[in-house]
Amino acid sequence: xxxxxxxxxxxxxxxxxxxxxxxxxxxxxxxxxxxxxxxxxxxxxxxxxxxxxxxxxxxxxxxxxxxxxxxxxxxxxxxxxxxxxxxxxxxxxxxxxxxxxxxxxxxxxxxxxxxxxxxxxxxxxxxxxxxxxxxxxxxxxxxxxxxxxxxxxxxxxxxxxxxxxxxxxxxxxxxxxxxxxxxxxxxxxxxxxxxxxxxxxxxxxxxxxxxxxxxxxxxxxxxxxxxxxxxxxxxxxxxxxxxxxxxxxxxxxxxxxxxxxxxxxxxxxxxxxxxxxxxxxxxxxxxxxxxxxxxxxxxxxxxxxxxxxxxxxxxxxxxxxxxxxxxxxxxxxxxxxxxxxxxxxxxxxxxxxxxxxxxxxxx
Amino acid sequence: xxxxxxxxxxxxxxxxxxxxxxxxxxxxxxxxxxxxxxxxxxxxxxxxxxxxxxxxxxxxxxxxxxxxxxxxxx
Numbered sequence: 001x002x003x004x005x006x007x008x009x010x011x012x013x014x015x016x017x018x019x020x021x022x023x024x025x026x027x028x029x030x031x032x033x034x035x036x037x038x039x040x041x042x043x044x045x046x047x048x049x050x051x052x053x054x055x056x057x058x059x060x061x062x063x064x065x066x067x068x069x070x071x072x073x074x075x076x077x078x079x080x081x082x083x084x085x086x087x088x089x090x091x092x093x094x095x096x097x098x099x100x101x102x103x104x105x106x107x108x109x110x111x112x113x114x115x116x117x118x119x120x121x122x123x124x125x126x127x128x129x130x131x132x133x134x135x136x137x138x139x140x141x142x143x144x145x146x147x148x149x150x151x152x153x154x155x156x157x158x159x160x161x162x163x164x165x166x167x168x169x170x171x172x173x174x175x176x177x178x179x180x181x182x183x184x185x186x187x188x189x190x191x192x193x194x195x196x197x198x199x200x201x202x203x204x205x206x207x208x209x210x211x212x213x214x215x216x217x218x219x220x221x222x223x224x225x226x227x228x229x230x231x232x233x234x235x236x237x238x239x240x241x242x243x244x245x246x247x248x249x250x251x252x253x254x255x256x257x258x259x260x261x262x263x264x265x266x267x268x269x270x271x272x273x274x275x276x277x278x279x280x281x282x283x284x285x286x287x288x289x290x291x292x293x294x295x296x297x298x299x300x301x302x303x304x305x306x307x308x309x310x311x312x313x314x315x316x317x318x319x320x321x322x323x324x325x326x327x328x329x330x331x332x333x334x335x336x337x338x339x340x341x342x343x344x345x346x347x348x349x350x351x352x353x354x355x356x357x358x359x360x361x362x363x
Numbered sequence: 364x365x366x367x368x369x370x371x372x373x374x375x376x377x378x379x380x381x382x383x384x385x386x387x388x389x390x391x392x393x394x395x396x397x398x399x400x401x402x403x404x405x406x407x408x409x410x411x412x413x414x415x416x417x418x419x420x421x422x423x424x425x426x427x428x429x430x431x432x433x434x435x436x437x
Contacts, residue, residue, distance in 0.1 A: 001381040117406020146405035197410045249417035250402050250410045259391040
């Protein structure tokens, strides 16, 4: 397909790798934030094309992975109610909660449905006026506008049997935390092209300056990622720390203002718990007035439900780039996509799943 | 991309993803027109692909590639 195939040209990708080899004088570690990029890197073996000393560590950009256990348990509590039709993206259905996952609940008779867009859930609410339809609003700034628009439309159309279980998180506060960490192991950063398509990259400029870390807004195809690496390493070699935009075909500095306005109308910023990482101030979104009536936690009285996270899974360390997936003792042994201990082994954006799927030889 | 509904909030299009067609909301890309390429998340287009920037990025990548070829040839 046009605008995809040409960015997957192996010759082009190798060419950039060669150019990079001519540029680099010392080892550098880059973090790619987005789980979609992690999968592309591992799938296409881009890390293996990098000249000596340049390596990737993988960031926390997998929305399913960072959704806290507590919210998965709340999803299970709500989905178990007989009047509820619980809708979610497919990835979320197999993430283990304290007492099983949503798919198991479905097998036991719960009405759990996989949808492709929150608008599909709103349509189900229209078609089933006697049922309560709940959508699990998981994701970063890429899905927030879609969820905001769905609530906005439900309100406008007077659809009362619809609500959102909100698990919406924001990238820059998590990055600020990783950048400020004394154990930070990366010097440059590839920012996620689709998050920046929505939000632009003004928020990243003070972070790059304050921490002296170059950030390159990067696309998702192999040639995009290699060019992102090239630009980040070029900055590091030249002693610069700026925000650059590799993904100009989709990203503008201000982002998509129409989408941002709607997000701000419907949501307000809140502190959120990131699974395996902990609480990060101002790192998420929750519904605001007049949309609080669409908050599933309030509607079903689960907002006070608390659970402690298990320590068996080291996903928090993986998502902060402190260890690689295969360094976890459970990887591929106690923890597989069929029997996952943690979300990164489940999600199509999870780092553990990427290594399990594309690097079986390294088990 | 083929436009189905023209109300700004519920504006929709059929979008072809390498052979699979899905209906996508255009609420966040009022500038989108039939024939455009869009980037889609959760059933919503979040940007219209800038074809000129795409061509420039590709040209830049090919320049890097050419430069590399030059370096390899004896």
